[in-house]
Amino acid sequence: MFRGLSRFLRTNPVSVQRRMSHSSLDGKVAIVTASTDGIGLAAAQALGKRGAHVVVSSRRQANVDKAVALLKSQSIRVTGTTCNVGKGEDREKLVQLTVDQCGGIDILVSNAAVNPFFGNILDSTEDVWDKILSVNVKAAFLLTKLVSLLILQCLLGSVERSCCVSLQGLGPYCVSKTALLGLTRALAPELAHSNIRVNCVAPGIIKTRFSSATVIVFFFSCSSCGKTKTLIGEPEEIGGTIAFLCSDDASYITGETVTVTGGMSCRL
Template sequence: MYWPDENPWIQARAWVPGGLFHPCAGLSVQLSSSGVEQKGTLANQVAVVIGPTHGIGFTIARHLAQDGAHGVVSNQKQQNADLVVAALKGVGLNVMGTVCHVGKGEDREKLVAMVLEHCRGVDFLVCVPGVNPLSESTVWSSEQVWDKVLDVNVKSSTLNCSQLLPYMEEKARNSVVLISSVAAYIPLAKIRAYSVSKMALLGLTQTLAVELAPKNIWVNCLVPGIINTDCSQMLSEDPTLWNCLERFHGIQRVGWPEDCAELVSFLCSSDASYITGKNIMLPSFSPTSEGYELRAQACLLM
């Protein structure tokens, strides 16, 4: 996988262990940068990014902080939270971090307490958590698999919203961004329970958008296509499938985490003040017949 050498945060990221899809408990840790006034479209607003601190999650946190937001990141392992905060502080960004197992209520409460202590409120909430245990059968997946997938991928986003909601209502305008997956539209053979959970986020987005609009909270969902991350490596191992996926959206390439981060930052900005309840596929499906044929072919190959 290629990462541009000119981004100094990449060097620190290289030390962040992979395989962060299996949550584990941890004690809260706080590490923040100096409270310097920020400049940018999101200047001096607070963005809480919950979920993996690598790939899409890391890049979203970095982009929001680059746009001026005070970033709060969380991870299920203390060492990963520390490394991510150090990486972002190393390029002058204003961030703090805490350990949070999104499936555990006590950890979510610690996250809220830390945000209130240091930030006095929340402007943006971005929910990135996702686990994808192998489950080749929807019907025969075990109860443990379903509990794990739904707890982390769906329920945690709802509960994080409910716990942070009272401190978002105090602001003039707030944004919640959920992260789904192309798997919501294309059931992947090896992770079928994951596909179901990501489809559930599409409905959750529209339900929350209607419910929270009177409170000036906008809710949208990013639906990443094939993004070049550690998670997608199992797809790239099949040359035939990867070639199909590269042509899948009609623009002849797979996406990068930066493609996702730019859209999330836009949805949090005032430029998106009339956008809510949208599930935004990145990029959209090709309108050509070939695009839909490739979509079907991809389903069969998976």
């Protein structure tokens, strides 16, 4: 799910930079896709509370308006727009709006994902695979490419991508998220010479509307072991990890996948 590009130097005087905490994102501009609910909204909140100007987006204007109002009520600098990341024109509009209204881009958190299928992976169709891979993998890469081309000369950053652990019934979705691990490893050395960091966030089972069916299934499968409360996380717990990876505290981390699973046993 989870992704960002952070600028190392803006026009701030060096003396101001030295007074800032390493974890501060004051003066940074952050795009967070699919950020009107769940992990995306939590990421926008975490980045905004650390000083970033966040640009939130969703396919529906009503959802954008609601998220913008919430973030403004929390004294977070925010701009909102509709965006379907599966459409090239929407990706370009998102980037151009951010540059025009905010003056640049420092952080990209590529959080948008779809899952139109639940069931035995052998029952999934070609259309299902085309939809999932187009949005969850290809769009994430193309948006990263679009943003990185604008900032190669002067930015230091990281790309956070969310990646679900493998669960029965979500085969194509989990394959698409696993592909993001490889994309992260491929992008990291390519962009390192431009001081752009690339990292991946792999959440466990997080309580969101998107994963509600998964949480229910997982609850019943784990209820006998008494560990359900420990293993199901909150969106804010992922948002904090994303904010850390976008900060200078993570300046020596790139090409990594950070698992945030509450102790759930998993292998990447």
